Amino acid sequence: MFDVLLSHIDEKVTLNEQEKALMQNYFVPKRLRKRQYLLQEGDVCRNLAFVSKGLLRTYNVDDKGDEHMSIFGWEGWWISDFNSFLTGVPAVFNIDAIEDSEVLLLSRENYEAITLAIPMMDRYFRILYQNSLVTKERRLMSSVTDTAEEKYLRLSQSNPDMIERIPQNLIASYLGIAPETLSRIRKNLAMRK
Amino acid sequence: MFDVLLSHIDEKVTLNEQEKALMQNYFVPKRLRKRQYLLQEGDVCRNLAFVSKGLLRTYNVDDKGDEHMSIFGWEGWWISDFNSFLTGVPAVFNIDAIEDSEVLLLSRENYEAITLAIPMMDRYFRILYQNSLVTKERRLMSSVTDTAEEKYLRLSQSNPDMIERIPQNLIASYLGIAPETLSRIRKNLAMRK
């Protein structure tokens, strides 16, 4: 469980053995059954969650009860209602498990503490967020300018695992298109091959 | 010019006087005339730019020659093709000045160097990016789920300065709607008052 976290961090910054050992003190492991909530809207998001195994989804629910996917988190990813985590305001997102999952929870206090105890973690998070900003900017531009089919093609090229692993209706929601539309797109693409 | 930068940083982290004096060594001031490019697509984005005065826009141009606004940067904001800056790949965005502007340029080398010389700058950028991620996530969800009018209303509530200061056609592009649609929305809203 911690192996996944440490090797993930290793890709971005170098921690010494002492720092690595110290890391465990700041995290609380948690298991989630498929469909189990990690966070419900209205509660405060008190932890960043690092996914060491499985797959979770972050989504909000509009007035009509429709779910809108925001982020999927699987092995090696962090997941949270970030604004709620940072500011303590009630979460607008729900987070639950698409598959049986294991996460490591980092509380807000420990988030600050860990960067003081291990300053390299400031750098790690900076680099993590840099990359996240680039990805999110791409997604934003795509959502504004691409056709539904272009959106789907982009996703299936940049992240084929997602297409295999996540139910189609959730993917449609993530792309901001209707499930019927996604079904039609996939059919059209299959017929073009 | 540096005053704006230092007071902006002061809002997030505390630097001592020595560190503040040191900051100037890492930046190059630059003035831009209205409409002057800071970055053209295809070039590598070699600097992060901090806007100390004025207003800039980041946009890309699609096959049909249409401009799509990505980010506006004004006093206190950082602006760049971030992916190009981080990786050295050619920029996909153009950046130019909507108004006469003054920026402070931080090269990639100095970006790394400054965080080593002043470790608190790692923290500053981490916090900066946290906030940016929250904002961007909101914008992403809005772009996928809001109607055109809802998008405009959100923007005018969260950022009225933008509505006043930026030409309507650029705002329309930023929201991912046609200028005609924005014009209609504004007319409808005015009639409802």
Added chain:
DNA sequence: ACACATACTTGATATAGATCAAGTGGATTT
């Protein structure tokens, strides 16, 4: 194995907003 729930597919219809076109107004250039 059967019953039920849910995801996916398919056809028909509706719609929010894009696109096209032209007019008006304001800014810039000569």
Added chain:
DNA sequence: AAATCCACTTGATCTATATCAAGTATGTGT
């Protein structure tokens, strides 16, 4: 001051995709 350019407005038409509805397939629980 006149000419030109460009932003904004307005009306008409078009369209990508949403919505509605029903059927089919798959998964889950008993």
